[in-house]
Amino acid sequence: MKQFNFEEHSHRRYNPLTGEWLQVSPHRAKRPWQGQQEKVAEAKRPPYDPGCYLCPGNTRAGGEQNPPYTGTYVFKNDFAALSEDVPGGSMQEGEFFLAKSERGICKVICFSPRHDLTIPEMDLADIAAVVALWQQEYKELGSLDWVNWVQIFENKGQAMGCSNPHPHGQIWAQESLPDEPAKKQKQFSRYYQQHQRPLLLEYLQAELHKGERILFEEEHFVALVPFWAIWPFEAMLVPRRPIAHIGQLSAAEAGGLAAAYKRLTILYDNLFSVSFPYSAGLHQAPTDGQEHPEWQLHMVFYPPLLRSATVRKFMVGYEMLANPQRDITPEGAARMLREQASVHYKARQ
Amino acid sequence: MKQFNFEEHSHRRYNPLTGEWLQVSPHRAKRPWQGQQEKVAEAKRPPYDPGCYLCPGNTRAGGEQNPPYTGTYVFKNDFAALSEDVPGGSMQEGEFFLAKSERGICKVICFSPRHDLTIPEMDLADIAAVVALWQQEYKELGSLDWVNWVQIFENKGQAMGCSNPHPHGQIWAQESLPDEPAKKQKQFSRYYQQHQRPLLLEYLQAELHKGERILFEEEHFVALVPFWAIWPFEAMLVPRRPIAHIGQLSAAEAGGLAAAYKRLTILYDNLFSVSFPYSAGLHQAPTDGQEHPEWQLHMVFYPPLLRSATVRKFMVGYEMLANPQRDITPEGAARMLREQASVHYKARQ
Ligand SMILES: O=P(O)(O)O[C@H]1O[C@H](CO)[C@@H](O)[C@H](O)[C@H]1O
Ligand SMILES: O=P(O)(O)O[C@H]1O[C@H](CO)[C@@H](O)[C@H](O)[C@H]1O
Numbered sequence: 001m002k003q004f005n006f007e008e009h010s011h012r013r014y015n016p017l018t019g020e021w022l023q024v025s026p027h028r029a030k031r032p033w034q035g036q037q038e039k040v041a042e043a044k045r046p047p048y049d050p051g052c053y054l055c056p057g058n059t060r061a062g063g064e065q066n067p068p069y070t071g072t073y074v075f076k077n078d079f080a081a082l083s084e085d086v087p088g089g090s091m092q093e094g095e096f097f098l099a100k101s102e103r104g105i106c107k108v109i110c111f112s113p114r115h116d117l118t119i120p121e122m123d124l125a126d127i128a129a130v131v132a133l134w135q136q137e138y139k140e141l142g143s144l145d146w147v148n149w150v151q152i153f154e155n156k157g158q159a160m161g162c163s164n165p166h167p168h169g170q171i172w173a174q175e176s177l178p179d180e181p182a183k184k185q186k187q188f189s190r191y192y193q194q195h196q197r198p199l200l201l202e203y204l205q206a207e208l209h210k211g212e213r214i215l216f217e218e219e220h221f222v223a224l225v226p227f228w229a230i231w232p233f234e235a236m237l238v239p240r241r242p243i244a245h246i247g248q249l250s251a252a253e254a255g256g257l258a259a260a261y262k263r264l265t266i267l268y269d270n271l272f273s274v275s276f277p278y279s280a281g282l283h284q285a286p287t288d289g290q291e292h293p294e295w296q297l298h299m300v301f302y303p304p305l306l307r308s309a310t311v312r313k314f315m316v317g318y319e320m321l322a323n324p325q326r327d328i329t330p331e332g333a334a335r336m337l338r339e340q341a342s343v344h345y346k347a348r349q
Numbered sequence: 350m351k352q353f354n355f356e357e358h359s360h361r362r363y364n365p366l367t368g369e370w371l372q373v374s375p376h377r378a379k380r381p382w383q384g385q386q387e388k389v390a391e392a393k394r395p396p397y398d399p400g401c402y403l404c405p406g407n408t409r410a411g412g413e414q415n416p417p418y419t420g421t422y423v424f425k426n427d428f429a430a431l432s433e434d435v436p437g438g439s440m441q442e443g444e445f446f447l448a449k450s451e452r453g454i455c456k457v458i459c460f461s462p463r464h465d466l467t468i469p470e471m472d473l474a475d476i477a478a479v480v481a482l483w484q485q486e487y488k489e490l491g492s493l494d495w496v497n498w499v500q501i502f503e504n505k506g507q508a509m510g511c512s513n514p515h516p517h518g519q520i521w522a523q524e525s526l527p528d529e530p531a532k533k534q535k536q537f538s539r540y541y542q543q544h545q546r547p548l549l550l551e552y553l554q555a556e557l558h559k560g561e562r563i564l565f566e567e568e569h570f571v572a573l574v575p576f577w578a579i580w581p582f583e584a585m586l587v588p589r590r591p592i593a594h595i596g597q598l599s600a601a602e603a604g605g606l607a608a609a610y611k612r613l614t615i616l617y618d619n620l621f622s623v624s625f626p627y628s629a630g631l632h633q634a635p636t637d638g639q640e641h642p643e644w645q646l647h648m649v650f651y652p653p654l655l656r657s658a659t660v661r662k663f664m665v666g667y668e669m670l671a672n673p674q675r676d677i678t679p680e681g682a683a684r685m686l687r688e689q690a691s692v693h694y695k696a697r698q
Contacts, residue, residue: 004438004450010431011438012525014447020528023430023451031428032410035512036388061381079380081372081667081674082359089353089360095540096552097576098363101353102372153666161663163384170666176361178672179369191444199444206445227446279666302669314510317502317519317628318430320651323527325430 015228018183028327037310045116054166073110080106104174111167120265127258141173142287157277192294200296220256225334237299244295245284270340278303364577367532377676386659394465403515422459429455453523460516469614476607490522491636506626541643549645569605574683586648593644594633619689627652
């Protein structure tokens with residue numbers, strides 16, 4: 001009988017960060033695709049769009065006017081999912097009807113006044129300003145005594161539900177620890193109790209040793225495709241030294257995060273010569289007033305594209321009902337990304 | 350201060366089936382939408398399409414020819430994610446690199462020879478034939494000694510990654526218990542040990558008592574929107590008496606499942622007068638050779654549409670990184686579905 005081979009045969013991989021499993025079907029990307037094609041919205045955008053509610057000086061849907069900002073700009077979401085003035089309340093009827101009110105604050109961050117840019121095309125100094133704003137918001141929101149989790153994220157591209165191409169991200173701060181970080185909290189705590197080291201930092205060492213899933217190594221940050229990556233080109237940025245949250249980054253390290261953010265998104269854009277959609281964001285220590293030495297800051301990227309600018313991976317029937325499943329190996333994805341030029345394709349045209 | 354109100358204020362709800370939480374932002378559906386619009390593929394299809402690889406008599410991408418079938422038709426997926434002849438193998442390096450080979454069988458089921466139909470438009474007797482085939486496949490695949498989980502599901506519509514509109518579903522049978530059912534297994538077992546009753550059956554009683562999330566009640570099956578529904582119009586079909594798996598349904602009950610499947614999907618199609626996309630499937634007892642009195646068969650429906658035929662809910666940034674989040678209440682969704690006519694909109698034109 002044949003030898004088992006991870007590059008060829010179906011298998012399951014364990015994710016020590018969440019305690020969950022991933023199913024891998026390496027050979028499956030060969031199947032023909034007759035399904036939905038994504039729209040490629042590559043029409044050149046103007047630097048200023050009078051119809052964009054995020055451009056400087058324009059009026060937003062909620063009626064407020066943006067200032068003529070020249071750097072980053074942050075404001076409370078006009079249609080926030082969470083709000084501060086939710087009255088407390090809860091419901092508990094037996095084991096089946098359990099609910100509680102949830103307070104929160106939702107903000108929007110414009111990354112740049114320029115309507116036509118995206119992170120990989122922005123100047124490093126301007127991305128560093130975004131990181132600095134993240135640091136400030138994490139600190140300010142996190143210091144509210146009722147805020148226990150600050151979720152910083154970016155939805156990029158129509159395929160990721162982003163309704164405006166103006167470069168921007170979001171921050172949702174709230175009372176409860178959400179489900180995804182709660183899984184990590186559990187795994188990180190257990191590991192830390194046993195080893196007195198953050199799990200993710202130990203994992204980083206193991207990946208650096210292996211090398212096959214590393215995308216690039218910089219002085220302060222490393223980019224890699226995790227062993228258990230769900231999305232075809234999922235990736236992660238991890239600082240090399242113990243950093244529980246973004247507030248602990250030195251100025252040089254914050255600059256390192258900005259540089260890695262730009263470098264990774266350039267690889268993404270170059271892969272299919274398209275503005276690569278993704279959801280990305282920071283996972284870091286809860287802001288519950290405790291020390292969290294078990295946490296290691298990391299920025300995760302979940303991009304949906306699979307084979308080309310127009311063919312995405314659908315996480316549907318089997319994935320929703322049974323188990324996340326991927327069609328190419330994380331190692332293969334890492335190889336493809338590493339092969340990309342480090343200069344943005346548009347800058348080469 | 351205002352009173353807390355579930356129809357108005359953000360809150361979190363507990364899902365006792367998985368042990369996870371859902372975040373609800375009732376007011377949020379009011380925000381304007383300038384993002385991606387779904388294509389509405391309502392062009393009338395012919396009953397037979399010479400270019401369709403699922404139509405009777407046609408040749409499939411893998412080269413095989415379909416028989417001139419007249420009812421249902423099942424075959425092994427030509428581009429299967431899982432296969433039977435995967436050699437055994439595993440990897441364990443410390444706590445970070447843990448993987449094992451996975452054997453499985455992936456099948457495709459054509460629901461009808463008619464290219465132009467969907468479940469809500471099919472005759473009841475023909476849907477009953479689909480249910481009968483599910484019973485047979487669950488039994489046959491489940492009786493293989495290495496198969497411990499049989500996942501029966503349907504991806505419907507381009508928005509759900511379905512690459513062919515010919516009415517069909519899939520079955521993936523495999524060695525391991527996947528993550529989603531593993532969560533339910535844990536919750537169901539614990540509840541059963543405490544109460545000697547299946548959790549879901551007790552939950553059904555509680556919902557029947559409340560009434561507000563019930564879509565319809567039939568002799569054998571009830572349709573409801575679960576208290577913790579993630580997707581805007583998520584729903585569930587549950588049999589009224591203890592049934593661990595589809596093999597335990599009497600002929601009358603199997604007919605009841607077919608009828609409820611049709612009735613629910615008619616409500617769906619009528620909601621936005623469009624062929625309503627969804628992923629749906631059965632959750633039932635694992636096929637590991639054990640008795641599973643803790644399990645109650647249920648069919649779940651995860652449809653992506655939110656506000657109209659073209660505006661879907663995106664589970665992206667916040668949802669992927671933090672927590673599933675919905676924009677209308679499950680109770681509101683149940684009301685909207687209950688108001689729909691029981692006759693399919695096409696049959697009324
Ligand atoms: O098997 P199909 O219909 O080609 O593919 C579809 O369903 C599968 C199972 O949910 C998914 O893995 C694919 O991403 C999806 O496109
Ligand atoms: O807030 P936005 O950009 O309008 O909305 C987008 O991101 C949110 C947070 O991930 C999601 O809940 C929405 O479904 C998505 O369309």
